[in-house]
Amino acid sequence: MKIVKKIGSMLCALGFVGAAQAENITVIHAGQLLDEPGKPPKEAHSIIIRDGLIDQVLPTASFSEQSLGVADGDILEIHNLEDKFVLPGLIDGHVHLTSELNPQGRLQTVQMSDADRAMMGALHAKRTLMAGFTTVRDVGAGTGDAIFALRDATANGWVSGPRIFASGATISVTGGHGDGTQGYRDDIAHMFKASGNSGTCDGVESCRRAVREQVRRGADHIKLTATGGVLSNTAAGTEVQFFEDELKAIMDTAHSMGRKVTAHAHGKNGIDAALEAGVDSIEHGTYLDPESVRLFRRSGAYLVPTLLAGQTVVEIAESPNSFLTPPQRKKSLQVGPQMIEMARTAHDGGVKIAFGTDSGVSRHGDNAREFELLVKAGMTPAEAVYSATVAGADNLGMSDSLGTLRPGKLGDLIAVDGNPLQDISVLLDVEFVMKEGVLYKE
Structure with a gap:
């Protein structure tokens, strides 16, 4: 499920007011999250992406919209992938x-x-x-x-x-x-x-x-x-x-x-x-x-x-x-x-x-x-x-930007129905694709 919210008045949403401060904020709620391949996946974690870069990775239970600091003109997208396994692109x-x-x-x-x-x-x-x-x-x-x-x-x-x-x-x-x-x-x-x-x-x-x-x-x-x-x-x-x-x-x-x-x-x-x-x-x-x-x-x-x-x-x-x-x-x-x-x-x-x-x-x-x-x-x-x-x-030579889902890196991630660490074949059917916070497949 995806929820999209344009915050503020119509003029703000169109970018005529506060355009310099407007952000695209994306939130992913993951059932299982492999934010650092090579380490065990995390249960029920969320990723916050701001203007294409990962800002936070935190337990979903501690997430709140109020903590995002959403301002007039910002666009907020929330993706509920609580039944999916999420990993880096x-x-x-x-x-x-x-x-x-x-x-x-x-x-x-x-x-x-x-x-x-x-x-x-x-x-x-x-x-x-x-x-x-x-x-x-x-x-x-x-x-x-x-x-x-x-x-x-x-x-x-x-x-x-x-x-x-x-x-x-x-x-x-x-x-x-x-x-x-x-x-x-x-x-x-x-x-x-x-x-x-x-x-x-x-x-x-x-x-x-x-x-x-x-x-x-x-x-x-x-x-x-x-x-x-x-x-x-x-x-x-x-x-x-x-x-x-x-x-x-x-x-x-x-x-x-x-x-x-x-x-x-x-x-x-x-x-x-x-x-x-x-x-x-x-x-x-x-x-x-x-x-x-x-x-x-x-x-x-x-x-x-x-x-x-x-x-x-x-x-x-x-x-x-x-x-x-x-x-x-x-x-x-x-x-x-x-x-x-x-x-x-x-x-x-x-x-x-x-x-x-x-x-x-x-x-x-x-x-x-x-x-x-x-x-x-x-x-x-x-x-x-x-x-x-x-x-x-x-x-x-791109470890500073790619490969893991850590703050400061590019918001590239995918989601599958199943755990690829147990059954690698689930990667043959990727259900969700995001690159730099932009959704391409869901």
């Missing part, structure tokens, strides 16, 4: 909002404009938000500006979607995973690179320039492909593709400009090389081994396992109507089945794990399926929730 650390794997994907690369990509991204963004993910990290969206436009549109409230941290173009070697020109005619490939926004680089100076170019374009972080990948249309394997000096140039340049770096990496040598070079997180990590685990722990880097992507590519590759090219199909059947045990090895070894799905390979809006796979890989439901809240915020 979820964070997906690996998505590709402006695309989704489909039989026409390669054709769409040359058919769709940046504007088309932005419109498609808006659809995917809304589906993601409705699934309970109030923040995402987009890790590579071609060479155009669609993802930056979508990021800014969601921030301005023009489009309903999660908060987006975007990398722009992926830093890749020529012909490597992330160079999206494989299999196209040379003139078409040249057209892709002629925009000047390509992240393709070869050699130390070129790689420094590619990183700086993404920062100039507005990248919030830097994504590189340290190894080959599954869905690149080339039989180049899944091992290391950058040289050591190139990797170090990428890390040093990004860090000097205040950007974190994450590396797509499947093969062990590529994983270890990226960790040695100072990467902040590894995406996928398929063939990590005990030595890799030691490097993770020594560096403090996060692993983002993307188990749902592994399951998805196997399902597509095994389909009699598979639309994958021969190199893609072969790599899917090699890599996908390894990923659950990889996550188990990392978890058992004490590697820090942040939630990420690679949605865009899997369907946008199905992000919560990753939770069940993480639990299958040995995480407890509580650990899986932690990976998508506290750990997800830390991986983004």
Whole structure:
């Protein structure tokens, strides 16, 4: 149940009187509240949000409207979720909002404009938000500006979607995973690179320039492909593709400009090389081994396992109507089945794990399926929730604003019918979504 009150006269409510002091105040009464994942939930607690930021968390029994100090012109919303389990908005650390794997994907690369990509991204963004993910990290969206436009549109409230941290173009070697020109005619490939926004680089100076170019374009972080990948249309394997000096140039340049770096990496040598070079997180990590685990722990880097992507590519590759090219199909059947045990090895070894799905390979809006796979890989439901809240915020460098429901942080929260710490599958059906105190789903 929602109660909305506009306090004061009609002129006050319209903002003509006392506009400078007017506040939007939101109150959530939660039956169970997981305000700090990693700790036990609280019974019958309330959250007070003022102008998008959490102001108080207190027992519902001690709440009173009079204590809010509501003034003329303020708008007060009260949401009764006393039969629900409330927790922080979820964070997906690996998505590709402006695309989704489909039989026409390669054709769409040359058919769709940046504007088309932005419109498609808006659809995917809304589906993601409705699934309970109030923040995402987009890790590579071609060479155009669609993802930056979508990021800014969601921030301005023009489009309903999660908060987006975007990398722009992926830093890749020529012909490597992330160079999206494989299999196209040379003139078409040249057209892709002629925009000047390509992240393709070869050699130390070129790689420094590619990183700086993404920062100039507005990248919030830097994504590189340290190894080959599954869905690149080339039989180049899944091992290391950058040289050591190139990797170090990428890390040093990004860090000097205040950007974190994450590396797509499947093969062990590529994983270890990226960790040695100072990467902040590894995406996928398929063939990590005990030595890799030691490097993770020594560096403090996060692993983002993307188990749902592994399951998805196997399902597509095994389909009699598979639309994958021969190199893609072969790599899917090699890599996908390894990923659950990889996550188990990392978890058992004490590697820090942040939630990420690679949605865009899997369907946008199905992000919560990753939770069940993480639990299958040995995480407890509580650990899986932690990976998508506290750990997800830390991986983004946003622990001061996201991940928990504490005073001073952004008012991002969701509610479900059931306790996800006992049954992780309840997160597949999020019933209530709020971002910065704005209600998007109830």
